[in-house]
Amino acid sequence: MTTAIPPSGRLFGHYAGGVTRLLAYGADVTIAWFSFAIGAAATVAVLQLLIGSRVELSDAGPIGGSIMLVLWYFLYFFVPWSLSGKTPGMALLGIRVVTRAGEPLGRGAAALRTLSLPLGILTLGLGYAGIVFGREHRALQDVIARTAVVYDWDARAARIRFLARHPLGTHR
């Protein structure tokens, strides 16, 4: 990975761009899937201990498994958004969901945003066009839930840490 100098301006509160949001979403989908797989395996192990007989994941059936997965995905996004405005992936990339005005997200808006999240894919990606072309970088789920995604990390502090690691004249 090449060395990137953190931006000189203060980023906090600025609308987050498409690349950062895509990376955060990718991280979230990965984390959610792995945590579901680990959770399911742990549940099966506990059930086997309790019941005393062999239990298979496939026992839930394709519909049961799908319902559990969808429910898990809902909880994965809804709970962190309603508590702190950021999922683990968003926390990694330093972004946060807020209301369009900039206030913390309420439970209603968090639920609405979670439920409308699949619309981006169901509209063949058109729902995400606003992130790239919109003035406020809002996706379809942002428009529906009246939210916006902003940078939430201290770029200035990161820049100072970078400069401390790279004394004068040792970087571009």
Added chain:
Amino acid sequence: MPVDAVVRHVDVQAIIERVDVDQIVSRVDVQAIIDRVDIDGILDRVDIDRLLQRVDVNALAERIDVERLVQRTDLGQVVLESATGTATRILDTVRSQGVGLDQFMNRWVDRVMRRKPGDAPDGPALLLEAREG
């Protein structure tokens, strides 16, 4: 003859022009004068609090080039020791790369859509106001 009348006839300017001020100054022992001044006494009479109240500390702090300070002094080492774990380093790099690509993409979209750079709002008004304090 009254003294005032005599003085009125004196060309003071001509006298001043004939005086070698540099020579007089060179004979003055400035150090001796300074030694006789009670600087501590003067400082005791200065109201530091009142003086500081008249100084705009924020404006002064704004003029400090923190980035240069970090790079040129031991402050950089202090920052480095206190806040640079591997995780922090990776996070800073990933986030910086992301922001760099975001800004690159935004610049191109603005160009394609013929929008003036900086025309769009930076972020939600409440957050920007809170940031400016």
